[in-house]
Amino acid sequence: MSATDTDAHVSTCGCKGIRSCLLCERLKGGDQLNGNEAKVKLHFCYEPVLKLAVHEDGKPTSFPFPGVFIWEDFLSEEEEEVLVREMDKNVWSPSQSGRKKQDFGPKVNFKKRKVRLGDFQGLPAISKALVERMVREPVLAGFQPVEQCNLDYHPERGSSIDPHLDDSWLWGERLVTVNMLSDIVLTMSRHATRALELGLGSEDINDDEKEEEQEVQVAVRLPRRSLVVLYGEARHEWKHAIHREDVTARRLCSTYRELSAEFLPGGPQAEVGGRLLDVALSFSHTAG
Numbered sequence: 001m002s003a004t005d006t007d008a009h010v011s012t013c014g015c016k017g018i019r020s021c022l023l024c025e026r027l028k029g030g031d032q033l034n035g036n037e038a039k040v041k042l043h044f045c046y047e048p049v050l051k052l053a054v055h056e057d058g059k060p061t062s063f064p065f066p067g068v069f070i071w072e073d074f075l076s077e078e079e080e081e082v083l084v085r086e087m088d089k090n091v092w093s094p095s096q097s098g099r100k101k102q103d104f105g106p107k108v109n110f111k112k113r114k115v116r117l118g119d120f121q122g123l124p125a126i127s128k129a130l131v132e133r134m135v136r137e138p139v140l141a142g143f144q145p146v147e148q149c150n151l152d153y154h155p156e157r158g159s160s161i162d163p164h165l166d167d168s169w170l171w172g173e174r175l176v177t178v179n180m181l182s183d184i185v186l187t188m189s190r191h192a193t194r195a196l197e198l199g200l201g202s203e204d205i206n207d208d209e210k211e212e213e214q215e216v217q218v219a220v221r222l223p224r225r226s227l228v229v230l231y232g233e234a235r236h237e238w239k240h241a242i243h244r245e246d247v248t249a250r251r252l253c254s255t256y257r258e259l260s261a262e263f264l265p266g267g268p269q270a271e272v273g274g275r276l277l278d279v280a281l282s283f284s285h286t287a288g
């Protein structure tokens, strides 16, 4: 067992409402059934070279899947080791669905659409070189992160993240995630009826089931130490999730988010955006 796999990463639960993890399910007794389980699912796998979603059962069906960019070996093995060691010097707070998190960014109330600096000191110093590297990739030209959120997933906690779209009032076009410690599958999903509009053949949709009960899932494989960008349709039209069964070893990730047009120069909240960026890009947070 490695140092990153010890009990320190298992312990407390931060679940609320319908979310659960293995820790609270054991207390409540038995697994909680997820309401999504009953849906008929059509399974596809993302093929990064051709940018296609390919049917998993070997059927010759595929459809274009734009908006995913994967940078393999974004981190070297040595960099990954240093990053994980630095992250583990900071407190991991219990979060929903068996995740733990560390957030470096402004205080945000998404319901009231309010954002303020709070005690935000800047992104971690160790991230500066990584951001400088990522922006050299054309897909990430001009990317200026205003938030970094680190997540810790562990099979002993049954960690997962439910299908969701990230906010797009405050957060901008590109979501960037660096994947550490293990390979993972990011599952993209949307209703089959909407996927039909994307050119998926109607013969692939099961007539016996009500259309709204059917869902298309596209498995995006993220290798350890890779970086993934979600933008365009993959950002706005497809939900993303990490399934519990895909977390087979400890996995850490860092998600970087940029500001939406509303908070950028020319937007109605450009002044607020400028202040947030000045603090974020000072990279003045040091671990410990």
Ligand SMILES: O=C(O)CCC(=O)C(=O)O
Pocket: 149, 151, 161, 166, 177, 186, 240, 242, 253, 255
């Ligand atoms: O764990 C991941 O790769 C995704 C995290 C995520 O979707 C989020 O924090 O919004």
Ligand SMILES: [Fe+2]
Pocket: 164, 165, 166, 240
């Ligand atoms: Fe997300």
